[in-house]
Amino acid sequence: MTSQPRPRWDVVVAGSGPAGLAVAAACADRGLATVVVAPATGPWAHTYGMWADELADAEVALLGGARAGVRYPTTLVRTGAGDHDLGRAYARLDNGSVHAALLDRLRAGGGEVVTGTVEQVLDGRTAALADGTRLHGTLVVDARGGGPATAQQRAWGERVPGPVPDVVPEGGALLMDWTALRDPADPQPPAFLYGMGLDDGTVLLEATSLAARPPVPLPALRDRLHAHLARHGLRSLGEPEKVAIPLDATAAGTGAPVGAAAGLVHPATGYSVATSLRLGPVVADAVVGGAGPAEVRSLVRSRRRRATLALLGLGREVLLDLDEEQTDTFFRAFFTLPARSWATYLAVDSSPAAVAATMLRVAAALPAPGRRALLTAVVRALRR
Numbered sequence: 272m273t274s275q276p277r278p279r280w281d282v283v284v285a286g287s288g289p290a291g292l293a294v295a296a297a298c299a300d301r302g303l304a305t306v307v308v309a310p311a312t313g314p315w316a317h318t319y320g321m322w323a324d325e326l327a328d329a330e331v332a333l334l335g336g337a338r339a340g341v342r343y344p345t346t347l348v349r350t351g352a353g354d355h356d357l358g359r360a361y362a363r364l365d366n367g368s369v370h371a372a373l374l375d376r377l378r379a380g381g382g383e384v385v386t387g388t389v390e391q392v393l394d395g396r397t398a399a400l401a402d403g404t405r406l407h408g409t410l411v412v413d414a415r416g417g418g419p420a421t422a423q424q425r426a427w428g429e430r431v432p433g434p435v436p437d438v439v440p441e442g443g444a445l446l447m448d449w450t451a452l453r454d455p456a457d458p459q460p461p462a463f464l465y466g467m468g469l470d471d472g473t474v475l476l477e478a479t480s481l482a483a484r485p486p487v488p489l490p491a492l493r494d495r496l497h498a499h500l501a502r503h504g505l506r507s508l509g510e511p512e513k514v515a516i517p518l519d520a521t522a523a524g525t526g527a528p529v530g531a532a533a534g535l536v537h538p539a540t541g542y543s544v545a546t547s548l549r550l551g552p553v554v555a556d557a558v559v560g561g562a563g564p565a566e567v568r569s570l571v572r573s574r575r576r577r578a579t580l581a582l583l584g585l586g587r588e589v590l591l592d593l594d595e596e597q598t599d600t601f602f603r604a605f606f607t608l609p610a611r612s613w614a615t616y617l618a619v620d621s622s623p624a625a626v627a628a629t630m631l632r633v634a635a636a637l638p639a640p641g642r643r644a645l646l647t648a649v650v651r652a653l654r655r
Contacts, residue, residue: 279304279406279407279408280304280305280306280406280407280408280409281298281303281304281305281408281409281410281558282294282295282298282303282304282305282306282408282409282410282411282412282558283305283306283308283398283406283407283408283410283411283412284298284305284306284307284308284411284412284414285308285309285389285392285398285411285412285413285414285415285526286307286308286309286389286413286414286415286416286530286532287307287309287311287312287384287414288315288414288416288530288531288547289315289319289364289369289530289544289547289548290414290529290530290531290532290543290544290547290548290550290551291307291309291412291414291415291529291530292307292370292373292374292377292551293333293373293547293548293550293551293552294412294414294529294550294551294554294555295307295373295377295382295412296333296372296373296374296376296377296380296382296551297333297551297552297554297555297556298380298382298554298555298558299376299377299378299379299380299381299382300376300380300555301380301555301556301558301559302380302559303380303555303558303559304381304382305377305380305381305382305383306382306383306384306385306406306408307377307382307383307384307385308384308385308386308387308388308389308398308400308406309384309386309387309388310386310387310388311386312374312384312386314366314367314370314371315366315370316366316512317512317514318363318366318428318467318475318512319363319364319366319544320361320362320363320364320444320465320467320542321340321361321362321363321364321542321544321545322359322360322361322362322545322614322617323342323343323359323360323361323362324359324360325362325545325549326339326340326342326362326364326545328545328549329545329548329549332548332549332551332552333369333372333373333548333551333552334369334372337368337372338365338368339364339365339368339369339372340362340363340364340365340369341362341363341365341470342360342361342362343360343361343362343363343442343443343444343467343468344360344442344443345360345440345442345443345444346358346359346360346361346443346444346446347439347440347443347444347445347446347448348446348447348448348602348606349445349447349448349449349450349451350447350449350450350599350602350603350606351449351450351599351600351603352603355606355607357446357606357610358610359610359614361443361444361446361467363444363467364544385406387400387401387402387404388400388401389401389413389415391525392411392413392523392525392526393405393525394525394564395410395411395525395526395527395563395564395565396408396409396410396411396564397411398411409558409563410526410527410558410562410563410564410567411526411527411564412526412527412528412529412554412567413523413525413526413527413528413529413532413533414528414529414530414532415523415532416530416531416532417516417517417520417531417532417534417536418517418520418521418523418532419517419520420517420518420519420520421484421485421519422482422483422484422486422517422518422519422587422591423480423482423483423484423486423515423516423517423518424479424480424481424482424483424514424515424516424518424540424541425479425480425483425486425487425489425492425514425515425516426465426477426478426479426480426492426512426513426514427477427478427489427492427493427496427511427512427513427514428465428475428476428477428478428496428511428512428513428514429475429476429477429496429497429500429507429508429511429512430469430473430474430475430476430507430508430509431473431474431476431500431505431506431507431508432472432473432474432505432506432508433468433469433472433473433474434468434474435466435474435476435503435505437503438451438464438466438474438476438503439466439467439468439474439476441468442468443467444466444467445464445465445466445467446465447463447464447465447602448463448464448465448466449461449463449595449598449599449602450599451463451464451499452464452478452495452496452499453595453599458594458595459491459495459595460480460483460487460491460595461480461481461593461594461595461598461599462478462479462480462481462487462492462495463478463479463481464476464477464478464479464496464499465477465479473508475512476496476499476500476505477496477512477514478492478493478495478496478499479492479514480492481539481540481541481590481598482518482539482541482587482590482591483591484519484591486515489513489515493511516536516541517531517536518536518538518539518541518587519538519584519587520534520536521534522534522572525564526564526568527554527564527567527568527571528568528571528572529547529550529551529554529571530543530546530547530550531543531547533568533571533572534572534580535547535550535571535576535580535619537583537617537618537619538580538583538584538586538587539583539584539586539587539590539616540617542617543619546618546619546620550571553570554567554570554571557570575622575623576619576620578623579619579620579621579622579623579626580619581623582623582626582627582630583616583619583626585649585652585653586616586630588648588651588652589645589648589649589652590648591648591652592647592648592651592652593644593645593648597641597644600637600638600640600641600644601633601637601641601645604633604636604637604638604641605633605636607636608629608632608633608636612628612629612632613629615628615629616629616630633645634646
């Protein structure tokens with residue numbers, strides 16, 4: 272009996288975003304023959320925010336403790352009730368440094384990068400490229416991002432000269448300002464202002480629709496942001512940042528999906544990068560231990576995580592039904608909870624029981640009209 276030749280690669284990674292490179296670098300570190308396939312492998316263009324403690328976890332897991340971003344000790348939420356410092360530091364990923372570090376680790380471990388577009392993942396072990404090439408491995412990791420979605424988070428961002436302490440706390444981050452973009456005379460879909468200082472002394476401000484179905488058109492967010500900038504005498508610098516995050520995309524059906532391709536985008540907030548970075552070494556350890564496509568898929572999309580995502584998806588559906596005033600009321604109550612409770616809701620790795628408990632605490636914290644609006648939205652969501 273003739274033995275079959277060993278595949279050229281142990282791991283083929285389709286996609287070079289944070290999720291893909293985190294897995295690829297960790298696999299190469301562990302001696303696995305790894306190749307990344309993507310149309311382009313330049314530094315990531317979008318601004319990635321996360322909590323400072325999540326950034327610290329990523330620094331330890333992926334970079335040996337090397338600094339991976341900027342911390343903002345003050346994290347502000349602004350609602351109709353005023354300003355509230357959350358007492359939890361925020362952070363921004365240093366895209367250039369982290370991207371370069373992960374590529375260096377990939378190559379130091381003998382990994383390679385191929386420029387191309389993966390059109391299909393076949394049987395979890397073959398990547399079919401647009402030019403007809405097929406790359407075979409023991410495992411194909413699908414990190415090509417989220418698929419089509421009916422609900423999206425969208426944002427239009429502009430850089431302005433800084434600092435602007437009356438808008439964004441100096442040295443801190445503005446997580447949500449639900450008052451800045453509202454005009455009582457002209458009700459519109461709920462949107463908040465998000466902002467933080469950048470390395471060059473400018474400030475990034477984004478008009479953000481947290482969740483909408485159909486998605487809020489980007490030009491509408493642009494117009495609301497520009498009106499806010501004009502009121503504050505601020506001018507835009509450089510090119511805008513345009514964001515569209517699928518919130519209800521299904522997980523990729525083949526291969527071993529990670530990141531957005533695995534449906535790990537938080538259904539109610541759009542966050543995914545911290546989870547993706549943290550899972551890189553976990554996936555690599557599983558592959559070293561002999562896990563194939565099905566096993567990695569079950570690891571990334573565990574029963575517990577799927578249950579949590581389903582509850583968070585219900586939370587997204589509830590938010591979709593709230594108007595501007597109801598949304599402001601919701602977040603007033605949400606951030607009056609103990610930090611442990613609201614932080615639980617913002618993490619896809621939380622237990623379903625903990626997420627459900629936070630949902631109940633929010634309902635209890637709302638005033639009677641807000642509670643009625645919330646319960647009505649829950650009933651509508653369950654009937655969909």
